[in-house]
Amino acid sequence: MNIAHHIERGYQLYPDKIALIFEDKSFTYKQLNRLVNSVANGLSGLGIKQGDRVVLFLPNIPEFIISYLGILKIGAVVVSVNVMLKSNEVSYIFNDCAAKAIITTESLVENVPEVDLPELQHILIAEGSAKKGMTLAKLIESASPNANAIEMDRHAPASIVYTSGTTGFPKGATLSHGNIISNMYSQNRCCGMQPNDRLLLYLPLFHCFGQNAILNAALNVCATIILKRRFDLEQVLNAIATHQITMFFGVPTVFINLLNSDLSGYNLNSVRYYFTAAAPMPIEVAQTWQDKYGKVINEGYGLTETSPSASYNHDLKYKLGSIGAPIENVEMKVIDDNGNQVEVGELGQIVIRGPNVMLGYWNRPLETAEVIKNGWFHTGDIGRVDEDGFFYIVDRLKDMINMSGFKVYPTEVENLIYQHSSVAEVAVYGVKDAFKGEIVQANIILKPGHIISKEKILEFCSERMAKYKLPCSITFVDSLPKNPTGKVLKRVLRQESSSQLLLPTKC
Incomplete structure (x- = not known):
């Protein structure tokens, strides 16, 4: 098996069908598969082989998809890296997975350290000019557009996706060809x-x-x-x-x-x-x-x-x-x-x-x-x-708030606050407190044109929820920190908050 069999099947069944549209470009299944093959052959020409790790440090551009599938076709392992990471974070991931090559952009390559990456041999630039390494376009211009995905064991690593990590550095979740194929069929x-x-x-x-x-x-x-x-x-x-x-x-x-x-x-x-x-x-x-x-x-x-x-x-x-x-x-x-x-x-x-x-x-x-x-x-x-x-x-489990021995689940509190007609977004999290262990903090974004006091929000909650679950502190904010998928980063909120109570008489 090989994940990349799906692009080959698309080429065989629907060669002239549009597979991908990006801005003013479109790619048929035939065109996409040929580009994928060129990347596969180009990487093989660089000495990348089965099991080697190749980092994709790329935004959402067609070259991500083309490179991803090309890496898989030759049995190498894709390591996809968050484009928001900075140099020291990128360096950690490179050394953790011992990547031999990276495909990135002219702007993002500035976050790839020039030293202390002993395994890195090749830098390929998929967008912009190549001030470091060479362009992906140059790699594939002379590479053959013909290739077949090699057969892989279902337990062979296909992709390493680094988790965001709440403490310390991220961990690389290693997914096999069998993992991903099973999941995409489901x-x-x-x-x-x-x-x-x-x-x-x-x-x-x-x-x-x-x-x-x-x-x-x-x-x-x-x-x-x-x-x-x-x-x-x-x-x-x-x-x-x-x-x-x-x-x-x-x-x-x-x-x-x-x-x-x-x-x-x-x-x-x-x-x-x-x-x-x-x-x-x-x-x-x-x-x-x-x-x-x-x-x-x-x-x-x-x-x-x-x-x-x-x-x-x-x-x-x-x-x-x-x-x-x-x-x-x-x-x-x-x-x-x-x-x-x-x-x-x-x-x-x-x-x-x-x-x-x-x-x-x-x-x-x-x-x-x-x-x-x-x-x-x-x-x-x-x-x-x-x-x-x-x-x-x-x-x-890590977001549960323990206030004086009572367990408070932030999602439950958030679901209640969302019922208020003035609330656009809310994040509830625990803040350390010397007396109670933790207290309940709510950061709220109001809908445009809505004005309401913290006391009114608290009154709304107190009529519908046990007292120990009520927010001790309510802050109206313009935005909430989120990861690239839009998930609220509560660890960031916890780090930014102090234990000072804005509504001490209500706790």
């Missing part, structure tokens, strides 16, 4: 993807969501991908109408943004299917979307370590607020601190077993052993399962 079935679908891809390709759940899944059914560099509201809305997008994938903050914007001048009628993942979808947001547009936002759940998909809500029955049931061939259960499965409705840690679970963290056997026990991946997510086998995320 995504195809769950989402009902077809060759005539047109998928908008603005989520970062260096992230597992964009890379596997959208890119690889779309290519696997010979669909058409409309690629954008990033999420830009006007560009995304125009692309939906211009390209008649049929499937729209986003994170919760994207749907919140859309709900808080005036879309009366845009036509979304071509979109038959909406999907969210990467962070919990607030129930109020999902319900408001369904009421306004008459379509559910289907929800997936998973992690980088599970390739990423693990569960789906749902092809048989949709349950508001649920992450659905496990995808085919995957098992999920909820366990207590002793590893015992809990009863229906009880809270515990969600664990996952199946062909989607990563091989492990690259060069981190101890960390791997901490999270994969007897084949079960321990997610660190607190959740429950109902009598129908549908799972629900309560919160991240």
Whole structure:
């Protein structure tokens, strides 16, 4: 097997069909496959061989897709790196995975150190001029456009995706060809993807969501991908109408943004299917979307370590607020601190077993052993399962707030605050406190034109929630720190906050 068999199948079945559209360029399956082959042969000519690591330090441009598939065709391992990382972070990843080559851009190469990278042999520039190394275009101009993906063992590493890491440096989740192929077929079935679908891809390709759940899944059914560099509201809305997008994938903050914007001048009628993942979808947001547009936002759940998909809500029955049931061939259960499965409705840690679970963290056997026990991946997510086998995320274990011995789950508080008509976005997190251990902090973005006091927000909450769950501190902000997929970075908020109470009499 080889992940890149899907681009070859697209070439064989639909050679003249448009596979990829980016800005003013389009690529048929035949053209795309030939470019992929040229990259594969060019890298082989440089001495890159099966098992070697090649870093993609690239934004959302066609060269990411072409290079990604070319690397896989020769059995090398793709290491996709967040384009927001700086020199010391990039250096750490290079040395951790011992990369032999990097494909990047003229601007991003400035964050690639010139020293202390003993394994790095080749720098290829995919966009801009090559002040360092050589251009990707020059590499492939004389390379043959003919190649076949080599057969790989299902357990052979295909991709290393570095997790964001809440403490210390990130860990490289190593995904096999079998992991990703299994996952993209499940995504195809769950989402009902077809060759005539047109998928908008603005989520970062260096992230597992964009890379596997959208890119690889779309290519696997010979669909058409409309690629954008990033999420830009006007560009995304125009692309939906211009390209008649049929499937729209986003994170919760994207749907919140859309709900808080005036879309009366845009036509979304071509979109038959909406999907969210990467962070919990607030129930109020999902319900408001369904009421306004008459379509559910289907929800997936998973992690980088599970390739990423693990569960789906749902092809048989949709349950508001649920992450659905496990995808085919995957098992999920909820366990207590002793590893015992809990009863229906009880809270515990969600664990996952199946062909989607990563091989492990690259060069981190101890960390791997901490999270994969007897084949079960321990997610660190607190959740429950109902009598129908549908799972629900309560919160991240590390995000749980312990206030004077009471457990407070930020997502529960956020879901309540989202019900207030003046709230656009909210992030709830714990702040260290010398007396209570931790207190509940809420950072709130108000909708345009709305003015409300902290006391009114607290009054709204106190009528609907136990006193110990109430925010002790409320701050109105203009923005929230987010990662490239739009997930709120609560570790950053915790680092920025102090234990000073803004509403001390209410705690």
